[in-house]
Amino acid sequence: MSTADIYLPVIDADDMGPGNASRADDPLSAEVTKPVVALVGNPNSGKTSLFNRLTGLRAHTANFAGTTVEHRRGTVTFGEQAVELVDLPGLYNLDADTPDERVACEVIRGVDRSGKSQPAPDLLILVIDSTNLQRNLFLASQLIEVAKETGSPVVAALNMSDLAKRHGLQIDAEQLSTDLGCPVIPLSARTGAGLEQLSTAVVESLHAPVAPSVNTQCSCSGCHGCGFAQRYDWAEGVSQKVVKEGSDSLGRNTQRIDRFLTHRLIGLAGFAVVMFFTFWLIYSLAAYPMDWIESLMAGAGNQLSRWLPAGDMLSLLADGIIGGVGGVLVFLPQICLLFFMLALLEDSGYLSRAALVMDRLMKRVGLPGKAFVPMLSAHACAIPAIMATRVIEDRRDRLATILVLPLMTCSARVPVYAMLIALLFSNQPLLAAAVFTGAYALGIVAALAMAWVFKRTILPGNARPLLIELPDYKWPSLRNALLQTYDRSMVFVKNAGGAILVISIVMWALATYPKTTLEDLSPSARSEITVLQDNGDTEAAENLLAERQLEHSFAGRIGQGVQPLLAPLGFDWKMSVGVVSSFAAREVIVSTLSILYGLGDEGDEAALTGRLRASTDSQGEPSFTTPVCLSLLVFYVLAMQCLPTQVITKRETGSWGWASFQFGYMTALAYVAALITFQTASVIVG
Ligand SMILES: Nc1nc2c(ncn2[C@@H]2O[C@H](COP(=O)(O)OP(=O)(O)OP(=O)(O)O)[C@@H](O)[C@H]2O)c(=O)[nH]1
Numbered sequence: 001m002s003t004a005d006i007y008l009p010v011i012d013a014d015d016m017g018p019g020n021a022s023r024a025d026d027p028l029s030a031e032v033t034k035p036v037v038a039l040v041g042n043p044n045s046g047k048t049s050l051f052n053r054l055t056g057l058r059a060h061t062a063n064f065a066g067t068t069v070e071h072r073r074g075t076v077t078f079g080e081q082a083v084e085l086v087d088l089p090g091l092y093n094l095d096a097d098t099p100d101e102r103v104a105c106e107v108i109r110g111v112d113r114s115g116k117s118q119p120a121p122d123l124l125i126l127v128i129d130s131t132n133l134q135r136n137l138f139l140a141s142q143l144i145e146v147a148k149e150t151g152s153p154v155v156a157a158l159n160m161s162d163l164a165k166r167h168g169l170q171i172d173a174e175q176l177s178t179d180l181g182c183p184v185i186p187l188s189a190r191t192g193a194g195l196e197q198l199s200t201a202v203v204e205s206l207h208a209p210v211a212p213s214v215n216t217q218c219s220c221s222g223c224h225g226c227g228f229a230q231r232y233d234w235a236e237g238v239s240q241k242v243v244k245e246g247s248d249s250l251g252r253n254t255q256r257i258d259r260f261l262t263h264r265l266i267g268l269a270g271f272a273v274v275m276f277f278t279f280w281l282i283y284s285l286a287a288y289p290m291d292w293i294e295s296l297m298a299g300a301g302n303q304l305s306r307w308l309p310a311g312d313m314l315s316l317l318a319d320g321i322i323g324g325v326g327g328v329l330v331f332l333p334q335i336c337l338l339f340f341m342l343a344l345l346e347d348s349g350y351l352s353r354a355a356l357v358m359d360r361l362m363k364r365v366g367l368p369g370k371a372f373v374p375m376l377s378a379h380a381c382a383i384p385a386i387m388a389t390r391v392i393e394d395r396r397d398r399l400a401t402i403l404v405l406p407l408m409t410c411s412a413r414v415p416v417y418a419m420l421i422a423l424l425f426s427n428q429p430l431l432a433a434a435v436f437t438g439a440y441a442l443g444i445v446a447a448l449a450m451a452w453v454f455k456r457t458i459l460p461g462n463a464r465p466l467l468i469e470l471p472d473y474k475w476p477s478l479r480n481a482l483l484q485t486y487d488r489s490m491v492f493v494k495n496a497g498g499a500i501l502v503i504s505i506v507m508w509a510l511a512t513y514p515k516t517t518l519e520d521l522s523p524s525a526r527s528e529i530t531v532l533q534d535n536g537d538t539e540a541a542e543n544l545l546a547e548r549q550l551e552h553s554f555a556g557r558i559g560q561g562v563q564p565l566l567a568p569l570g571f572d573w574k575m576s577v578g579v580v581s582s583f584a585a586r587e588v589i590v591s592t593l594s595i596l597y598g599l600g601d602e603g604d605e606a607a608l609t610g611r612l613r614a615s616t617d618s619q620g621e622p623s624f625t626t627p628v629c630l631s632l633l634v635f636y637v638l639a640m641q642c643l644p645t646q647v648i649t650k651r652e653t654g655s656w657g658w659a660s661f662q663f664g665y666m667t668a669l670a671y672v673a674a675l676i677t678f679q680t681a682s683v684i685v686g
């Protein structure tokens with residue numbers, strides 16, 4: 001197992017939201033009867049936004065370079081002409097350096113992964129960011145030269161015209177069309193302006209293809225001579241010629257804000273404040289819809305107990321399904337808000353600044369600056385984040401990033417944190433936000449620390465310095481943010497309705513069978529229950545019987561078998577069952593605890609946290625003490641409890657060895673850290 005083993009698949013699973021029927025995991029060479037039109041251009045020029053606008057799909061867009069790392073397809077009808085539209089990763093030039101850039105270059109040049117020729121696209125839509133014309137023209141000239149060789153006609157889409165207009169920027173599209181030797185259509189992927197003209201130009205070019213041509217040879221005396229410099233000079237010359245009225249108010253505003261946000265200290269403090277504010281907002285706002293969902297669940301449980309006689313069926317539906325799945329679904333509002341805030345931050349352009357201020361820290365521990373965006377997106381889910389590491393050129397850097405990514409707090413941890421934080425500080429949003437931020441920070445610090453350890457041990461070497469484009473700040477698109485929130489949340493809901501549902505039913509069965517009757521109990525337990533019954537305390541007697549039944553169930557036996565291993569971390573046998581069951585998926589602990597603590601509590605309307613807080617051990621002491629909650633929290637921040645992530649790590653590194661190593665080191669780290677936390681907190685709390 002070495003870094004050289006990392007293989008770089010070109011295309012596979014995508015992060016398109018649910019409802020997107022079309023995905024691009026087949027190579028471009030696959031049999032396609034419709035003409036193929038590819039969207040090409042610089043990173044962040046709006047290719048995916050245009051793709052979404054034209055196809056009605058919802059691929060991920062964001063205001064930073066390198067959002068798209070694979071090609072995607074969708075069908076569009078331009079006039080009466082149906083075409084296969086392909087969205088590609090962005091490029092700065094045609095000398096591909098990273099796996100995602102290679103994807104784009106291969107498609108444009110008409111070669112497949114192995115270098116064999118395949119049909120080039122029937123047409124290229126060259127997406128140009130009008131607010132960054134000069135920079136985009138460099139690639140434009142290269143692309144047009146390649147298109148001339150492959151015979152693909154080109155239509156240039158002068159995107160972001162809404163933004164250009166707002167900032168008083170006027171571009172002479174006709175002159176630009178003459179300089180590029182292809183049609184140039186001003187448009188806005190955000191507002192939809194100019195799409196009809198684009199459609200007409202595409203249809204005309206498909207029916208009467210004209211090879212584009214560009215002449216970057218410059219005869220002026222000021223040219224620097226070499227190909228690169230000459231091309232830059234050409235781009236500068238054309239840009240000066242076609243920009244009729246320029247205003248750099250966009251750039252000036254950006255610079256003004258950046259003076260603070262990219263400052264080495266203020267920038268770092270600003271990042272902490274932004275994250276704290278985000279969590280505070282999530283925590284405070286989500287409380288209301290969470291209450292509604294909780295009362296909905298309780299109402300459903302009550303209704304069921306009215307309809308069905310007491311027995312296994314009622315228990316399965318109320319405790320197993322409503323308790324298990326509902327226990328996880330309750331946290332949906334927090335997850336939606338988290339995704340919404342992340343989408344707004346992404347779209348505003350702030351994240352590239354955060355990457356810059358974090359780069360100094362990351363470089364020291366051997367992580368490349370380019371790892372920052374995958375690290376941030378890992379806060380939603382580690383799977384797309386691991387795929388997003390394809391923007392990292394160096395194999396060592398990429399492997400180090402993949403190994404530490406799952407330490408970032410993903411959305412599946414949110415229900416677990418929320419449950420534990422509610423146990424620690426209910427109704428104290430500020431404290432809760434502080435612990436939330438602390439848990440997130442712990443994940444980040446652990447990732448940086450482990451990267452440092454890897455740099456000193458198994459992955460020696462220095463990470464490449466960060467070269468990142470700082471896009472202009474933009475007002476985030478509310479529509480995009482809402483759609484993205486919906487798509488990502490639906491993945492969570494589907495998970496709750498699929499894997500979590502199945503695990504909940506299994507957990508319910510394990511906690512219910514084999515059944516224990518009063519006669520099966522030990523004489524002492526029997527007499528304890530009888531005394532309670534004789535005293536008329538039937539509720540306490542029933543609860544005690546339920547408790548004993550649970551202890552004798554399969555789940556009880558498993559929990560008690562594992563518990564000695566987890567006892568130093570402060571976990572009792574019920575928590576041990578929760579920990580074991582959540583190795584399939586983290587959030588399962590919430591449903592498992594709902595089931596384990598819900599049994600014997602028929603129709604109880606109290607929320608899960610209320611039940612957990614009231615639970616006691618055999619000596620009558622509270623089970624969920626502060627040291628226990630903290631220990632569980634630390635364990636869940638650090639442990640690798642997600643099978644799909646393991647599969648993706650295997651796929652992206654090409655070896656189960658690295659996936660097992662990731663599982664092993666994270667579990668060991670979680671165990672040791674939780675042990676230290678519990679023992680220390682126990683001493684402090686007393
Ligand atoms: N105002 C405005 N913003 C736009 C327009 N088109 C795209 N954007 C924004 O520009 C940013 C980049 O858009 P993407 O569609 O992700 O760009 P991309 O070219 O696919 O980027 P990569 O995948 O990184 O190459 C996002 O914040 C979009 O919301 C537009 O016409 N007007």
Ligand SMILES: [Mg+2]
Pocket residue numbers: 047048049060061067068088089090
């Ligand atoms: Mg894109």
